Amino acid sequence: MENQTRLESWNNYCDDFVNHLRNSKAVLALLGAGLSASSGISTYQGSGSTWQNHLVRDLATKSRFERDPVLVWEYYRHRQAEILSAVPNAGHFALAGLATIKPDFLTITQNVDDLSQRARHPPELLVPIHGSLLDLHCTNTSCNYFHHHNSHDPHLHPQPSPPTPSCPLCTSLLRPSITRFGDPLPPSHLSTIESWFSAHPTIELMLVIGCACTVSPAADYIDKAKEKGARIAVFNVEFGRQALCLEQEDWFFEGDAGVMVPLLLGKVVG
Incomplete structure (x- = not known):
């Protein structure tokens, strides 16, 4: 009852x-x-969330990207691959x-x-x-390069591509078009x-x-x-x-x- x-x-x-x-x-x-x-x-929720012993809140910042773009791009690739394999x-x-x-x-x-x-x-x-991890734009503020949904970008498959992707227009570093911690x-x-x-x-x-x-x-x-x-x-x-x-x-x-x-x-x- x-x-x-x-x-x-x-x-x-x-x-x-x-x-x-x-x-x-x-x-x-x-x-x-x-x-x-x-x-x-993966959710990576919470201030103590980590990826390979690195705090996600630290990786997803402008300052960390500028200091260590190779590491941060490795993290981005991991997340991009996860997205592309999901439905x-x-x-x-x-x-x-x-x-x-x-x-x-x-x-x-x-x-x-x-x-x-x-x-x-x-x-x-x-x-x-x-934003989207699958959209890329150039970090050079004078360059307007933007690539939408880079699901076929070779940089999603690290071997034997370079550790960080470069802009095809100005050769500056590319980054995903996402709002990072501290970004407006x-x-x-x-x-x-x-x-x-x-x-x-x-x-x-x-x-x-x-x-x-x-x-x-x-x-x-x-x-x-x-x-x-x-x-x-x-x-x-x-x-x-x-x-x-x-x-x-x-x-x-x-x-x-x-x-x-x-x-x-x-x-x-x-």
């Missing part, structure tokens, strides 16, 4: 979310590393499907992979706020997000998927959405209600985002 009561309570909880999602017009999603983790991509999971496809039926659904992804794009998420409704976020992406907020005086729902949201601007977007009336739905394996100060009317779905997101969104997307 107790198990049946719990099941009924869980079903009602899920139905409440699904009905609200179905009836929502303006929906915002914020994606973090937990979504792509289901596709086998979008059901969560990516569910979000892309939701975007096709809700034109006022904007997704902000903090992930630097291309899994949302490969799931055919409409590009006009997707803001990759931290791209103004164009921030403008797109602000324009979306301005265009929607009321926001019915915000999905927070696979991220802790402990730093700006991620945490700020949750507050802004709440100010416009949004209920918040969190999908994560590690962070509960207290972590995001959720209200009683909000939802927390604990578990693998690649499983929980399609399970719930699938009831609306089909």
Whole structure:
């Protein structure tokens, strides 16, 4: 009897979310590393995360890149190869499907992979706020070289290529087009997000998927959405209600985002 009561309570909880999602017009999603983790991509979350005994927070900085570009490019290649060997999971496809039926659904992804794009998420409704590890640009500020999605770049396969890739226009060092620790976020992406907020005086729902949201601007977007009336739905394996100060009317779905997101969104997307 107790198990049946719990099941009924869980079903009602899920139905409440699904009905609200179905009836929502303006929906915002914020994606973090937990979504792509289901596709086998390392999260490197937390200030103490390391790669080959190097702090990731140190590797992913401008100063470390300038001091030791060979090491940092080795780290970048490792991550690029991981991305290229991964495939979008059901969560990516569910979000892309939701975007096709809700034109006022904007997704902000903090992930630097291309899994949302490969799931055919409409590009006009997707803001990759931290850039992409598969895009390259020249470090020479006087050079405008940019290469989009270098999945066939020989530098992804280190032997016998040089340790660091050079710009074909000016021979300066290339680097991935990502926002590193300490870098400002791209103004164009921030403008797109602000324009979306301005265009929607009321926001019915915000999905927070696979991220802790402990730093700006991620945490700020949750507050802004709440100010416009949004209920918040969190999908994560590690962070509960207290972590995001959720209200009683909000939802927390604990578990693998690649499983929980399609399970719930699938009831609306089909």
